[in-house]
Amino acid sequence: MTDKSTAYEILERALAAAKADEADAAYIAVDHNISRFANSQLHQNMSEESASLTLRVVVGGAMGVATTTVFEEDEIQRTAEVARETAKHSNAVPGFAGLYRDNEPLPHVDGFDEQTAALAPMEKALALRAMFDRGTDVTFAGAYASGATSVACGNTHGVRRYARSTFADATVIAIGKNGSGYATSRQQSASRVDVRALGEEAMLKATLASDRVEDLEPGAYDVILEPPALAEVFDWLNMIALTGQSYEDGSSFFVGNLGKQALGENFTLLDDATDASFLPFPFDLEGLPKRCTALVENGVLRTPVLDKEWADRLGLAPTANAWSLGSPEHGSAFHLSMAGGNSTREEMIASTKLGIWVTRFNYVNGLLEPRTALMTGTTRDGTFLIRDGKVAARLPNLRWTQSMVEAFSNIEALSSERRSVGTWYNMFGGTLAPVAKIRGWNITGKQETRSS
Amino acid sequence: MTPTRAQLEDVLKSLAGVRYADIRYTATHQQHVKVRNGEVDHLSSTIDRAIGVRVLVGNGWGFAASSDISEASIRRAAKRALEVAAASNAASNVRVTLSDIEPHVATWESPYRIDPWSVPIDKKLEHLMNATEPMRGDTRIHQVAGEISCYRQEKVFASMLPGERSGSFIEQTTTQMGGGIEAVAIDNGEFQRRTYPNPFGGDFQAEGWEFIERLNMPEKALQVRDEALALLAAPKAPAGRFDLIVGSAQLALQVHESCGHPTELDRAMGLEISLAGGSFMQPSMLDNFRYGSDLVNIVADATIPGALGSFGFDDDGVPAQRFHLVENGMFVGYLTGRDTAPFIGRASNGTVRAETAARIPIIRMTNINLEPGTTPLADIIADTKHGILVETNKSWSIDDLRLNFQFGCEVAWEIENGKLGRMLRNPLYTGNTPDFWRSCDAIADRDSWQIWGLPNCGKGDPMQTMRVAHGAPSARFRGVEMA
Numbered sequence: 001m002t003d004k005s006t007a008y009e010i011l012e013r014a015l016a017a018a019k020a021d022e023a024d025a026a027y028i029a030v031d032h033n034i035s036r037f038a039n040s041q042l043h044q045n046m047s048e049e050s051a052s053l054t055l056r057v058v059v060g061g062a063m064g065v066a067t068t069t070v071f072e073e074d075e076i077q078r079t080a081e082v083a084r085e086t087a088k089h090s091n092a093v094p095g096f097a098g099l100y101r102d103n104e105p106l107p108h109v110d111g112f113d114e115q116t117a118a119l120a121p122m123e124k125a126l127a128l129r130a131m132f133d134r135g136t137d138v139t140f141a142g143a144y145a146s147g148a149t150s151v152a153c154g155n156t157h158g159v160r161r162y163a164r165s166t167f168a169d170a171t172v173i174a175i176g177k178n179g180s181g182y183a184t185s186r187q188q189s190a191s192r193v194d195v196r197a198l199g200e201e202a203m204l205k206a207t208l209a210s211d212r213v214e215d216l217e218p219g220a221y222d223v224i225l226e227p228p229a230l231a232e233v234f235d236w237l238n239m240i241a242l243t244g245q246s247y248e249d250g251s252s253f254f255v256g257n258l259g260k261q262a263l264g265e266n267f268t269l270l271d272d273a274t275d276a277s278f279l280p281f282p283f284d285l286e287g288l289p290k291r292c293t294a295l296v297e298n299g300v301l302r303t304p305v306l307d308k309e310w311a312d313r314l315g316l317a318p319t320a321n322a323w324s325l326g327s328p329e330h331g332s333a334f335h336l337s338m339a340g341g342n343s344t345r346e347e348m349i350a351s352t353k354l355g356i357w358v359t360r361f362n363y364v365n366g367l368l369e370p371r372t373a374l375m376t377g378t379t380r381d382g383t384f385l386i387r388d389g390k391v392a393a394r395l396p397n398l399r400w401t402q403s404m405v406e407a408f409s410n411i412e413a414l415s416s417e418r419r420s421v422g423t424w425y426n427m428f429g430g431t432l433a434p435v436a437k438i439r440g441w442n443i444t445g446k447q448e449t450r451s452s
Numbered sequence: 453m454t455p456t457r458a459q460l461e462d463v464l465k466s467l468a469g470v471r472y473a474d475i476r477y478t479a480t481h482q483q484h485v486k487v488r489n490g491e492v493d494h495l496s497s498t499i500d501r502a503i504g505v506r507v508l509v510g511n512g513w514g515f516a517a518s519s520d521i522s523e524a525s526i527r528r529a530a531k532r533a534l535e536v537a538a539a540s541n542a543a544s545n546v547r548v549t550l551s552d553i554e555p556h557v558a559t560w561e562s563p564y565r566i567d568p569w570s571v572p573i574d575k576k577l578e579h580l581m582n583a584t585e586p587m588r589g590d591t592r593i594h595q596v597a598g599e600i601s602c603y604r605q606e607k608v609f610a611s612m613l614p615g616e617r618s619g620s621f622i623e624q625t626t627t628q629m630g631g632g633i634e635a636v637a638i639d640n641g642e643f644q645r646r647t648y649p650n651p652f653g654g655d656f657q658a659e660g661w662e663f664i665e666r667l668n669m670p671e672k673a674l675q676v677r678d679e680a681l682a683l684l685a686a687p688k689a690p691a692g693r694f695d696l697i698v699g700s701a702q703l704a705l706q707v708h709e710s711c712g713h714p715t716e717l718d719r720a721m722g723l724e725i726s727l728a729g730g731s732f733m734q735p736s737m738l739d740n741f742r743y744g745s746d747l748v749n750i751v752a753d754a755t756i757p758g759a760l761g762s763f764g765f766d767d768d769g770v771p772a773q774r775f776h777l778v779e780n781g782m783f784v785g786y787l788t789g790r791d792t793a794p795f796i797g798r799a800s801n802g803t804v805r806a807e808t809a810a811r812i813p814i815i816r817m818t819n820i821n822l823e824p825g826t827t828p829l830a831d832i833i834a835d836t837k838h839g840i841l842v843e844t845n846k847s848w849s850i851d852d853l854r855l856n857f858q859f860g861c862e863v864a865w866e867i868e869n870g871k872l873g874r875m876l877r878n879p880l881y882t883g884n885t886p887d888f889w890r891s892c893d894a895i896a897d898r899d900s901w902q903i904w905g906l907p908n909c910g911k912g913d914p915m916q917t918m919r920v921a922h923g924a925p926s927a928r929f930r931g932v933e934m935a
């Protein structure tokens with residue numbers, strides 16, 4: 001953790017060293033603690049304190065970026081020199097109107113929790129030991145992470161921002177004789193992450209219908225997707241469809257479709273870092289205030305996520321999504337929030353004649369045909385056959401190959417309850433999603449575990 | 453700025469009650485240059501410094517790291533590592549056994565001829581412009597891009613074994629470069645990307661600027677453009693079962709996903725199951741499981757000069773080695789580390805690495821290579837009556853046990869009566885790992901064998917990106933399902 005005055009002092013020195021037409025800088029300090037477990041043993045346990053400074057300079061409209069983890073004066077001067085040298089070789093960004101100047105007020109959100117920041121390794125170990133001891137006919141694997149970030153950014157137009165945040169994130173897999181189950185939660189406060197309850201949820205999934213295992217032929221089926229499954233899809237959607245770069249290079253299905261009804265009316269996707277019940281954060285690294293931005297509203301495509309540089313270039317409004325200065329993605333959604341509906345998971349199961357209930361996906365890839373968001377992946381840690389409104393059997397892990405443009409036009413029901421899921425690349429936010437029932441999901445293969 | 457041996461050993465000696473301890477320091481330098489559509493798209497420079505202290509107390513591992521590399525910070529990290537290990541020990545009751553090791557005092561450097569940082573940015577940009585500008589002009593070419601990456605990591609490893617007056621002290625420096633170009637063609641809603649020599653930043657080697665010169669990107673530009681345009685009009689690759697010839701670069705990724713990962717012993721032991729998954733290749737199958745046909749020999753070799761997965765010593769201080777994972781089709785070996793090898797009654801074969809000193813070392817691939825066969829690729833094609841040749845990866849996905857895979861490639865060609873025919877777009881093939889490798893009936897000779905650098909292998913939590921490599925020739929597989 002770095003306090004505000006220390007962080008600002010480092011920023012001031014970096015901006016003073018910039019010696020450019022304009023400059024901005026971002027300082028990020030992270031305390032990160034992860035306890036990993038497998039076979040009901042805590043086998044990897046780490047604690048990291050890291051900090052980095054990124055300086056971006058603008059010379060004649062061209063940008064240069066350099067990053068360092070050492071903040072002594074000579075290193076900051078060297079970093080500024082590298083950034084200036086880099087800018088000298090860059091082109092002016094077409095349409096770029098300069099770094100952020102408006103210094104608007106920030107949303108009043110507080111994402112910091114003292115107890116979470118101070119959570120000791122022994123507290124986590126004892127909570128995990130208690131969960132291990134309750135495992136009947138299962139062993140547990142997973143990770144229990146917690147941490148705190150301090151972020152400061154500013155620029156040569158007087159913008160100065162500072163915020164602290166915390167996160168706690170637990171993922172539990174219970175492994176039984178005939179299958180596994182999974183549960184996860186990501187919260188701003190560790191007090192809201194109940195490891196024991198997650199263990200019980202995972203154990204229930206691991207043992208559900210464990211005496212009834214069936215097979216399934218490839219084909220189109222109704223699926224009931226839990227929030228972790230949707231979060232995996234959104235991680236890829238973020239990369240192939242939502243970023244400023246994917247919009248500019250023509251690979252995103254948003255291109256040519258802004259303002260058009262491209263997905264189902266019951267599909268709404270927000271980038272919302274202001275939701276105090278989730279993982280709130282008040283600004284992006286260019287200093288713009290975060291707000292709730294509709295990316296897809298009732299199936300109508302509204303905007304990709306953009307940093308200011310790319311928003312100016314594309315002639316679109318910036319969305320405050322710069323999570324790295326000078327990032328080649330030019331915007332990334334760190335707080336994806338999919339709107340829920342008025343159903344429950346149990347109602348969805350009861351209304352399904354023949355379908356598949358999916359806990360989560362594994363190894364999704366979204367590069368097959370990005371213009372239709374065609375993705376593939378497998379199911380994992382709890383895949384169940386639904387027949388005549390009831391859980392009929394466990395299924396093997398299934399391969400699917402599915403266009404998300406098609407899938408998000410075929411949503412039949414959404415739960416009112418939503419859950420938060422962490423993402424490996426993002427400790428500021430995550431994904432908030434309901435359970436979704438989707439018609440006609442294409443199953444294209446299965447995991448065959450024979451080994452002889 | 454680099455911590456001295458005396459400083460590190462002093463901290464190690466101060467650690468009371470540990471069964472084992474080590475300290476690592478890394479300074480990781482990266483430069484990335486990218487041009488796109490005639491403009492400089494991205495130019496960045498990063499230096500990341502870190503220290504990490506790892507201790508074993510009882511049955512508990514503790515690890516603490518910091519980006520502050522001062523002596524005071526190293527001492528704080530050591531204290532924190534002890535606290536973390538005590539917590540681990542409270543939730544672990546399985547005895548941790550480390551395979552034996554000799555202490556080493558050594559220095560190792562990867563060889564290069566022209567220092568990547570000695571080449572001015574102007575020259576790198578000029579090279580990329582020369583390789584990408586010729587691809588522009590056709591209105592269907594929506595984007596052309598090229599990039600060059602420079603990477604150098606300086607690493608210090610110091611360890612102390614209980615009762616020893618001095619342990620290992622190893623200094624290593626790895627220098628690597630990578631580069632590639634791409635053309636994106638769009639027409640009538642069809643989107644096609646063609647790359648050279650590989651997507652996702654190109655190909656990478658532990659060499660200097662001489663590797664970028666050898667890639668010859670400017671000479672390949674027009675072929676890349678023409679193939680991107682041709683793909684727009686090419687028919688979709690058909691579905692069904694075909695004899696499939698997999699090109700060297702794509703086969704390298706197939707080796708990575710379907711042999712490299714499942715032979716990581718930590719995965720097989722369930723230690724990585726929460727994120728990356730497990731492995732279908734269980735210890736009970738060692739030496740008695742037919743993984744592939746008799747032709748299939750897969751070797752882990754961390755000693756190849758110039759390959760991305762080469763080093764002098766791993767992050768346990770174990771020397772780099774060469775050994776078989778699959779020999780004449782039989783599963784014979786795992787990638788192991790000091791704390792996992794005893795589980796199968798063997799000694800560590802030195803494959804434990806961390807992305808930086810701020811991460812826990814875990815088992816990582818080195819250079820995992822499919823050994824070449826004896827038949828020229830042209831003869832394999834001529835011997836194929838009705839088949840498909842696929843090249844250059846586009847998408848990859850495999851299940852949590854590394855059994856069911858699906859790969860998409862940038863391009864395919866029909867093979868009819870031993871001759872290459874029409875170009876096909878969006879080829880997608882799928883299968884089951886042992887069925888696929890057992891169907892291998894021809895492996896091309898050394899002329900088609902190439903070692904490919906992959907700088908982005910993900911594993912661990914927090915995610916660690918590791919730089920590995922795979923040597924592969926082209927090879928033929930019978931009756932593979934195309935989707």
